[in-house]
Amino acid sequence: MMKQCGMRVSALFIRALSLTLTLALISCGDRRVDNYLELSCPGVATDQSRSFMPLVKSGRPVLVLIDPSFSQFEKDQIAAAAASWNAINSVRGRRNFFEIENARPERVSVLKSGPNCDFTNGEFDTVSIVREVDSSFWSKVDTNSDHPPGITIRCPSRDGLTISKQATVINPGRAFSSQFRSVVMHELGHVLGLGHSCADPRKGETPSEKFVDCDQLPKNHPYRNAVMYPLLRIGEVKEELRANDVERGQCIAQNSL
Ligand SMILES: [Zn+2]
Numbered sequence: 438m439m440k441q442c443g444m445r446v447s448a449l450f451i452r453a454l455s456l457t458l459t460l461a462l463i464s465c466g467d468r469r470v471d472n473y474l475e476l477s478c479p480g481v482a483t484d485q486s487r488s489f490m491p492l493v494k495s496g497r498p499v500l501v502l503i504d505p506s507f508s509q510f511e512k513d514q515i516a517a518a519a520a521s522w523n524a525i526n527s528v529r530g531r532r533n534f535f536e537i538e539n540a541r542p543e544r545v546s547v548l549k550s551g552p553n554c555d556f557t558n559g560e561f562d563t564v565s566i567v568r569e570v571d572s573s574f575w576s577k578v579d580t581n582s583d584h585p586p587g588i589t590i591r592c593p594s595r596d597g598l599t600i601s602k603q604a605t606v607i608n609p610g611r612a613f614s615s616q617f618r619s620v621v622m623h624e625l626g627h628v629l630g631l632g633h634s635c636a637d638p639r640k641g642e643t644p645s646e647k648f649v650d651c652d653q654l655p656k657n658h659p660y661r662n663a664v665m666y667p668l669l670r671i672g673e674v675k676e677e678l679r680a681n682d683v684e685r686g687q688c689i690a691q692n693s694l
Contacts, residue, residue: 472597473632475647478688485634485660487647488685491593491600492630492693495562498523498533499628502540502558502565511609511617512539515566518621521676522629525683526690534629534690540565546604551577554592559602561594564628566621567606575608583640586611587620589627603628612669619664619675626665626682629689634663634681 474489493499501519503512519535526534538544546565547557551574558565569575578588587607594601605624612620635651636642644650651667654660663681678686 472593473648476688476692478691480684481688483647484649485685487645488632490591490630490632491598492689493562493600494693497562498536500563501535501537502544502563503537504545504566504568505540505542506568514618515621518618518625521622521678522625522686525678525686527687548574548606552588552590554590556604559604561600561602565604567604569606570608570610584611587624589624613672615674616669619669622664622675629686631665631685631689633667634660634665637667640667
């Protein structure tokens with residue numbers, strides 16, 4: 438009996454390893470994510486100059502409102518992820534990218550009709566990190582057999598250059614708890630205005646000479662190692678920002694003042 442049981446577990450484990458998690462971004466209710474901006478910064482290669490999205494230009498840190506329904510472990514991981522981003526803001530007279538607030542329930546965004554901009558309590562300079570495990574919500578997120586553990590819904594302002602409001606939604610049940618911080622790190626990158634480290638046409642991202650196609654990158658390329666790469670393998674942990682994330686994050690810092 439014991440042996441049979443063990444085999445079943447390992448067979449399941451092998452199958453899990455072959456899957457990847459997609460880390461999603463949804464822009465303003467539709468699934469187009471091609472409202473990318475072009476920024477030029479020293480240290481950012483030309484093939485990524487169009488990997489940026491509308492920025493948060495408030496002159497203050499983005500206030501991260503943590504949904505009280507997260508566990509204490511999850512709240513701590515969110516704070517640690519925000520601290521990692523803060524540590525790379527090296528602009529002179531620097532300010533942090535993020536400030537953390539363990540929010541009262543009434544401060545946190547409420548998603549009403551799915552992954553679109555119809556949510557409450559959104560402000561241009563705040564982001565709620567919402568814990569959502571309802572399968573009816575996630576069934577509206579899932580496309581092309583992607584089952585993302587987190588999404589960031591960004592609602593650009595009319596001119597398309599800045600953000601009017603945004604919210605990040607996380608389903609902790611869709612990744613191992615050891616990956617929770619990796620997922621949050623990635624989504625907080627989107628909150629700042631970072632697109633993926635390469636364009637994934639399967640997600641509506643248009644590759645060009647200014648935004649390299651993920652499929653063209655060799656194995657172990659730095660853009661694949663980035664926290665902002667669009668896929669995270671099952672069990673893979675990315676809790677430290679990589680060179681690519683740092684270069685592009687500092688570019689955001691220089692352009693967000
Ligand atoms: Zn993403």
